[in-house]
Amino acid sequence: MDTRAVVILREVCKIIIPAVLLFALYVQFHGEYGPGGGFQAGVIFAAGVILYALVFGRETAQRILPLTTVRIFIAAGVLLYAGVGVGTIFLGGNFLDYNVLLHDPKHAQHLGIFLIELGVGITVAAVMITIFYLLDEFCE
């Protein structure tokens, strides 16, 4: 590719990628009020990282997010989700019955939904990034 085209691509991505990641966080934490939630946020976050890896090279992206770290996050999200469920059992409720998490049921529901959506977001983002890393590495 022409060097000047690469410069333009890199500079545009430097502006876009922070906005993409910020938007992912907005979708993640605003899912209770607007459209969106863990699934969409995870995918958007992964798209930001994948864009970074495409433009600046996978090695550069893996200096921030190595494959081993991302692999841990795949399981961490599921564990967080299921952990909330097990936690509610220990607090005397049913599996994933958030009402027992806090004294006020509505606050408890808020907390439960926040935590499990976070788990969903972490797993989805990590899975998408992992699949991209592996495919990209396999192509070489």
Added chain:
Amino acid sequence: MDIAILVNFSLLTLMMLVVVVLIRLKSLLGVALTNGIYSLLSAGLFVTMDAVDVAFTEAAVGAGITTVLLLGTIAVTGMEQTVSRHGKFLPLVVIFITGAALIYGTLDMPPFGDPKAPIHTHVAPHYLTESTNEIGIPNVVTSVLASYRGYDTLGEVIVIFTAAIGVLLLLGKTVGKRNK
């Protein structure tokens, strides 16, 4: 003409055109990109049905990340479709039988948008009227997805988790060996 009908009509026509293009394309690169366009159009259709959460997912997952991952897969497998050794007759018969069975299955269904359909009279009214009292968040979709149907969502997350395990098992070993 009603603007909603006009929008629906143009979206559905475009989707049909995209499908015809998809069938006729031989280049897998083109297929992956056209697939993304199809997803984006169906996201538009979901918006006209006021299902913004579904539309958002379709746009982000279907049009966005799936296209990228498909392109990544094509980079591994090659750009051209291998020519099928089967005749054209058998696939046509299979498609006709499947299509006829699907249409036969829809005959029992309530008309599109029928307010008395079972799906609108079972638990949906409870979710719509009581979720503000029980869950206390404005987005009913999130209430249903994350609280009333928390089990199902856990299952969905595990499906995605399993997908990653599958890809890691298939490609992770080769990639890991090459690095050593």
